Amino acid sequence: MKKPFGRLVALAGVVAAIVVATAAGATAHSNKASSIKSGGTLNVGWEQSFGFTDNMDPTGEYLGDAFGILDNLLVRTLVGYTHNADGPGNAIVADIATTVPKPTNGGLTYTFKIKQGVKFSPPVNRQVTSADFVTALEREANPKDGAQYAFYYKPIKGWDAYAAGKAKSISGIKTPDASTIVFTLTTPTGDFLKRLAMPAAGPMPVEVTKCFEGQPGKYTADLISTAGYMIKGIDEVDISSCANIKPAAGYDGQTILDVVRNPNYVKSTDPTRKNYVDEVKFMVNASNVDIYNKIESGQLDMATSSIPPAVLKKYATSSSKKQYFHQNSGDRTWYITMNLTQAPFDDIHVRRAMNYIVDKDALRQGWGGPTVGDIANHLVPDALFGGQLKSYNPYKTPGNHGSAALAMKAMKGSKYSTGNSGMCDAAACKNVLLVSDTRGVDPGMVATLQQDAKKIGITFKVRQINGAYPTIQTPSKNVPISERPGWGKDYADALTFFLPLFDGRTIIANGNTNYSLVGVTPAQCKTLKIGGNCTGVPSVDTQLDKCSVQIDPARTTCYENLDKYLMTNVVPWVPWMWSKVTRITSSNVTHYQFDQFATTPAYAMISVK
């Protein structure tokens, strides 16, 4: 093991100590070092096109599956991850930077030194300098370039001014020399390093990216790599002028992404990536049945697709196949969202009763049973809290099957419940609009919900939409309840749940992610045309602000308390499952490793026969 790696593991140990207990439930695969060898091709089946959210352009791309590819194979960042499972996989280590810096100036200044020998892949072929990080972040700040998570960098001084076109550069990013970069923030940000570890912050050569200004999603086909691999054929792209740049042969955005070894990659500069295989091919195939047949026959080695229940069962139960079955924490919560402005869910009694009545086990059963995940008892996956809230279960019911008695007890006192009946018997409880999706599992979930809610007097009018999110994300549609939502972390910090999901100030007319409208004000209701009961909707905005500036361990505690507060005093959801990431590999795969940051296979750490 190389020296820098050992040092970094020691450093990561601090974080790991907190997180390591979370591994319970997730079956970390034991690595047999002897079976690892270099070379070969890893063939990965891909259920959708590579469109994702922005055609895999690091500036815009915002999906875990894409993060896994970029982070493992193509894009190095100042600080990054170890491409491991569980707690260690969420710990920040130095990558292009020489060390992980400690913030100075009261948590407002971060200074990085860049390693020598980190070069861009062909056809750029030069040392990465501090200016290349500025290029990337300016691209992220420029609204024309399709950034999707620019808000994470807002704390950088001068960011907004640059984004609005009022400044020629971002004043909070300084490059005193080619190997030094200094960030100045306007407010302490406890997870700033994790934000810099996201692919958008990886260096970009301005000589290439300038050709893609205002053309988000097009840079991918000519993405200049800094990591162990590069897109096949990128070395043959002529970058002498923008007009000459043609897409590299290895990526067409629709059927294949083919990466091969990057000749400019210097292994000694990279403490984390092993880069065992010579080539990785990601091939699109819309049929997961087909994909898993190919994995069984060895034509494919693994896949990102959802696993058909029959396949899941086969691999989970067969002793000979179990070695190809890998499960890890998905850091993702699945929940039923309730709209705080819509009757009858504008009454907390009803929302609490819903938490008691829903048969979470039945919902999970429809998804494939205990194998697919753990029952969720609160909002943020336990793993992100280091297991501190493991025993916290405010709406406990026997066997997680829901309880009519407890639900009716919770219902008492509701304005929709007459007397002490415990039933939601007002007119508002009947034919409540439930917006459902057409995913295969959703009809079963809806059936369960209808069956459960009826026990406390609530009936639904079901609207099934192919792709329910856009409707749920439009507050003016006044969707009272939906079974569709799930939310995964962007990086290992509870902020990536609380900020987008519960901040009342971020509610917008389209694409709103605070489906429950926590913290919505009557004024917002008016401008956003929300037709519901908008007075006295509980808000957690101040708690959010308080937590986000903290650093660990106080930060985690702060978010734990916020989770509890939301579960008991706001009750926006019925959380029901924390899903696991299950991957099935072919017999060609001799070593499998999970990347907890991206919650995908750690492609750089996998070896094949």
Add this chain to the structure above:
Amino acid sequence: MLLYLARRLLWTILVVLVVMFVTFLVFFKLPNGDPALRFAGKSPTTASLAEIHKRLHLDKPFYVEYGYFVKNFAVGDDQGWPGLGYSYGNYVSVRSEILERAPRTLFLVAGAATLWLIFGVAIGVLSAVKRRTWIDRVAMGFALFGISAPVFWLGLMSLFVVWKKLGLTGGSGYVPLSDGIGAWFSHMILPWTVLALLYIAIYARLTRNNLLETLGEDYIRTARAKGLSERTVIFKHGLRASLSPIATIFGLDIALLVGGAIITESVFNIQGLGWLAFNGAITQDLPSVLGVVICTATAVAVMNLVVDVVYAFLDPRVRYA
């Protein structure tokens, strides 16, 4: 004749434009969602949405965007002619998506069309010649089943039985020819058969009816009176005259399948043009939908012209008119 062709062509273009317009009307800004959300990430902001709206012209009234679309189609865009724009789904050029998907659909349709033309006409002829015998009854019973059984059911059942249980063919999914003609064929044979079945049924019924009608014509009696063999009478005299209407619907059927084999493509996971359009339709990816719709409408138009020519070839009355 030239004037007629020119009028036909003009009318065809008009039809394509109207079809495009209706598609546009139905799919533009589906109340269900803002396509810009695809590009705005998990936590979009009003500003980023506005920016994307501008980029996709979504801030303009729909007729303005329709204008853009027609203009790009007519004069081409940065991808060349015809300009079909970029997918809202992944910002890939629709033209390249279509070129990528087209071979799958063309193989599917070509194979199925060959099957149904051969078997449909053969069964129809057999049925007509053996009219009111058990052969006729069996053939027409089969045809009735063919038009009654939905493709998705036959597809699923055949996959289960032929592939899963008997292991006779490849499973679902498309295997390109480059992976070997055997693998390609083994994956195509079920979709071909299932897609063809409906059309075999339709063509068998049509051929039977046409042939029976033709065999009742006076010139068939003349042919028999000449002392020609029954084979010559049926195949040379009878079938020749029955084929014209079949040629008409054959052309049109093929054309409509260019973007219309949605169910077959989704049951067998072929992911051709139909699938592309379907996927576009449910994800509000207007440019992809329009791209395929244009392909289909154009195919219909072209096929109509081809049918006219074939008609003239088959029927001298048209040729000399």
Add this chain to the structure above:
Amino acid sequence: MAGVGGSSLLEVRDLSVRFRTRDGVVQAVSNLSFTLERGETLGVVGESGSGKSVTSLAIMGLLNRNFADITGEILFEGRDLLKLSPAELRKVRGKDVSMIFQDPFACLHPMYRVGSQIAEAVRAHSDVSKSVAQARAVELLDAVGIPNAAVRARDYPHQFSGGMRQRAMIAMALVHNPAVLIADEPTTALDVTVQAQIVELIDKVKRDFNVGVMLITHDLGVVAETASHVLVMYGGRAMEYGPSYEIFHAAQHPYAWGLLESMPRVDRKLDVLIPIEGSPPSLLNPPPGCPFNPRCKYRFDACDKQSPKLVQLPGGHLDSCFLSTERKQAEWRDKVSEEISQ
């Protein structure tokens, strides 16, 4: 004029044709008998649906035996055509017995050239090359009076006029010098001016080729001009059968009278043209009795009990009617012949 071995050229004996249809049995022809010799013309007259065409199709072997019950005998030069296998019958059809049809517009295949359709007929019975057959087609087209035949042979039927098409049909029927030519209403669909030419052509063909012509028509005028014998049919039965002169000058059957009365003649004013009242009978499950009985002015009790037999009359012709010979002669003399000759 006896044929080979003393038998007639064509002798039909007791022919009955029944069709089994979805709605019941149709008795199209009942107990029909007649003979035809070379060089003579048999005129078969009767209204639509009287069984004329069915009879001719039965002779040609063009009725589908799966749906048609045919009994009796059709003797061609002594051979019973009804007993031949389909292959043997095919060798007779178009070679020894040929036929031209009523509607020349529908009888030629619209998608093949006229010449090649005739050439096809040539090659159906003789093993000659295409060019020889084509030459024969041109030769015959020329013989039936198509001008510029070599060029016109390359035309499609729709480029021919009606008369030319009928000429082409006649040419097609003559390619193998047949012994019997059946002409099923050959002039009905044609212009009046052309009709005469076609009738003349058929007559010429009869003489030149020495064929027996069976001329089916409802135009008594044509029959009067060319026929040596006349067969009057009604409801699938022979009403009267005999030498032409006999029928026209001493018709015995009320139906024949009706026909003669309704016949337009150049020398007669149109306003005295007398149509036969009523319409022809349904052949579907026909009632017992004389088929003409419902329309007959002279019917009496016996007529609806059973069908009258065909009886040999003096003067060599046959007739089927229950009326007494005296009554018939009286009616003919006093009324009918007078009306006709007015």
Add this chain to the structure above:
Amino acid sequence: MTAAPTTVGGVAPQTVTRSGFELFWLRFKEDRAALLGAGTIGVLIVIAIFGGPIASAVTGHPNTEQYQQIMQDSFGLPKGPTSAFWFGSDGEARDLFVRTMYGARTSLIVGVVASGIAVLIGLVVGMIAGFYRGIVDTILSRTGDVMLAMPQLLISIGIVAACSSNKNGCVIAGPIAIQPGLALVIAVIVIFSWPYIARLVRGFTLSIREKEFVEASRSLGASDTRIIFREILPNLSGPIIVYTTLLIPQSILFEAALSYLGLGVPPDTASWGGLLNDAQRYYDTAWWLMFFPGLFLVITTLAFNLLGDGLRDALDVRAER
């Protein structure tokens, strides 16, 4: 003598003494296939009305009740037929037998109502076009051209998707709105099937209005309304009956296709297409899930097609060209 008896020898009866209905019935009662179809439809109607509740009562399993403990394994896979669950379980652990019985209701309602409305519209438009010709006729035939080139399934998907996302459905005018679910599916089917009926009706109307009895009526000074209602409409009844019967299975299949693609009736409403959509997820394991609903679907469409064919023969309806 136009319909000369031909080689096959159907001598048309010269005088029709029987009434039209008598003749129809004479023919129809001999057509065993059509009688079988009619009988099956009778049974299906009974199933549609009583089948669901009876199945529920007999098995003791309500329509929407889930039996995850009994009918799913620990991986959520449905279990096959047992003595208590005759058809096994659907994907959501409900009794497939009960669901299939209730599904008959959905299919028949959609089939009959959609076809009925389409025929009504098609009848009115077709008659106006055929009787008055002129602008309506032109518009109708042009619409037909466009409809033919229109990707029907795709547009249907667009319409369903657009209307489903709105709380109040698709607002047509003021308070008139089509609610997602059954009503929307029916509306979509109607949109695409009425032009077909209208074209047929137009053709028949055109030929009837040229008939002698219409001429006679007109010469006697009958008004247009009288001619339409007294002369044309009664003569259209044959074709209407036949094509309505043949349109019903098409509508049923269309609903099933939409439901199969996940765009049909709401998931809690049992529908054969919806069950087959479910089956798609388990087609390699749960054969019963595709077999039973598909079988009922095929039997239903087959029955209507048999009946339609029989009616066409018995009523002697031929499409006018």
